[in-house]
Amino acid sequence: MATATSLVLSTFFHCSSSKLSPFPSPSLPNSLHLHKYRPFLPFSPSKLFLLPTSSPNPPTSSSPSCFLKFNLPKPSLPSPFDSLLLLCTSVVLSSSLFLADVDPASAFVVTTPRKLQTDELATVRLFQENTPSVVYITNLAARQDAFTLDVLEVPQGSGSGFVWDNEGHIVTNYHVIRGASDLRVTLADQTTYDAKIVGFDQDKDVAVLRVDAPKDKLRPIPIGISADLLVGQKVYAIGNPFGLDHTLTTGVISGLRREISSAATGRPIQDVIQTDAAINPGNSGGPLLDSSGNLIGINTAIYSPSGASSGVGFSIPVDTVNGIVDQLVKFGKVTRPILGIKFAPDQSVEQLGVSGVLVLDAPANGPAGKAGLQPTKRDAYGRLILGDIITSVNGKKVTNGSDLYRILDQCKVGDKVMVEVLRGDQKEKIPVILEPKPDES
Template sequence: MAAYSFFSSTYISSPSPAPLRFPSPNRPSSSTLSLSRTFAHRNLHTACIVASLRPTAHANPSPTPEPADRKLLDSFVVLITSVALSVSIFVTDVDPAAAFVVTPSKKLQTDELATVRLFQENTPSVVYITNLASRQDAFTLDVLEVPQGSGSGFVWDKKGHVVTNYHVIRGASDLRVTLADQSTYDAKVVGFDQDKDVAVLRIDAPTDKLRPIPVGVSADLLVGQKVFAIGNPFGLDHTLTTGVISGLRREISSAATGRPIQDVIQTDAAINPGNSGGPLLDSSGNLIGINTAIYSPSGASSGVGFSIPVDTVGGIVDQLVQFGKVTRPILGIKFAPDQSVEQLGVSGVLVLDAPLNGPAGKAGLQSTKRDTYGRLVLGDIITSVNGKKVANGSDLYRILDQCKVGETVTVEVLRGDHVEKIPVVLEPKPDES
């Protein structure tokens, strides 16, 4: 009797356990309330079981000797109470996370989710390119391959073609391409265009590892439009930077030949050494340009980066993949720097040399030379081509880019004190080694 009376009084009269409390400036968290209700439910359930088993108190409070069967009953009640308590604790359905989660995880905003998704979907298309050069050890005379530079690139198609900048691979004896899964492959140069700073490589990788990047359009871009750059700046693996289009139809010079590249995209997305050759994407994840240069005295990003538009790149890549070279018309001349012509007080392109086996030489354009007395005799100064004014070298290149090989153009030159118009048949640019 004393035993089950003790259990009964303990579980009925004792208050519910104090709930766990987590520091909160406002109010208890939902997990604290849930845990408190769970303990209260367990105590109430146990108390009801014990109360139903507790016998009615005798009218006579005087102690009397208890028979053996009453002791057996007391032991049985204690056993049943213990079992009921254990079952109520272990069977009651309690969410284990509710007792330990203090605050719910912070959810991302819609624009953040879009950026995360864009990075995850396009990262498999971006590759890391290592430029290796052969060097001879001064002591052992062994020829070693030493990394002399690195850059980025992206998968163009399922055939293993990879597009990057020409200046990323320039001077390389060997090239290695590392995919997003860190698998590395030796790359072969399919072709390159020095004038537009574009190169195409090819790797022998399994088709299931090649994820071509979706190609967009650059003709309808707008200033202020969001853009995303993915690359490997300073050798860091797959870095994403964001920004907007700061300007359109910019012009930069090729790092290899100095020939101007027109319609370049200007962006404030951070572009650093190692980003060269990587893709510039729009908010839909489509390729709109190749990151190629930055304007910075220090060599690091200053918020002014430039990308070759994809409309220009597409035609170049197609020619390189099909023919291994780009067929571009030339006049076949060497001309003086623009500053030298400005000092003469004239506007145009001064012909320094027009080889006789070139288009201009065959047509009769005159080169700059010295007479028998050592005096400088200026050559022809090109002032227009097909009626389009030529004020400097960039104008000349821009006009020639709109022409085709084999086309006859009318070149207007200033020869001495008079103007002449000379027809010239354009020829393809010789192959570069």
């Protein structure tokens, strides 16, 4: 065994063919040391045990062959110590093969990692980190079978939402849950829970649900700020369009401080975010995120003149949503001030050739009725007598219903506002104390 450590590899190459003459063996070195040729071996052994070739006679030049001949020293009998050392080494190597936790496929197959750009990696990471916060909402309605008269629950719509806190509150759009007799929320791990309505705000199209899910399954979404957004910055929308599983669409902010009307009440929603990220049916109620993964809005509507799913998307800013959700969680409703009037469509007032809001009705128990605003009515002969036309509130000009709503959104319940009206040919100023909006069923 000791002589094997200083093994000398003697090689003799003998090749012949019809085109090449045999190399003369004297031109080759008689011996090649192993340590000089270790880089050419598939492994780097410290000891190499070789057996001499079985054919003592080299082939003749007429046989086109190449062979290696190894001259090995005559092995000596191993000592008992060397045998014991070899046995221990074999046991250790065998044990390591059984104890090593190596995947047999990955141990021999080397896969090249997919090369992604920096922005691609950031997008992938954003989707993976925020997907657990997005939920799927199913709107169920009670329907009576025409033949059996049994009452069944059938899905009448679906949408998206996101986890607001660890208490199980889910935020979505009001139009997603409108008219529902029952609601179900499916989390990212595909577990489904019955949801209860905590409260909703029809004017701003926001609703809050609650599910009794374990806290370890609830992943609240990080809340951002929408006041410092800029046109051109990247945004990401996550939702469940067309009932599909979590889907990511990307785009940029294409406009700020837009105004849309609530689908339920027609009341304007100010400071809406306009984006070119695809918002399809089923995306409603889902989150709109910035490049840091923070919530900046709720995907609400899409404006498409062609009626297709492609168009301009709109999202309610998170600064508006934050205040609404806090009131809904605490009180179950939003205490928004109202004048307590019903007014005519803007087109009707334009036909009269005046600018303002025509009062159609002012209930006596409402703020405007208590202050003395006059509604539109008919006299004893059936002739129409126009009511007061509101031209300004607190010195701010009112040309249509959106202007009136915009001014009231800046006021609080209990504030006294000065309402200027056109009554006949005269202008009058009437103080009105704003009251909260009545409860909605």
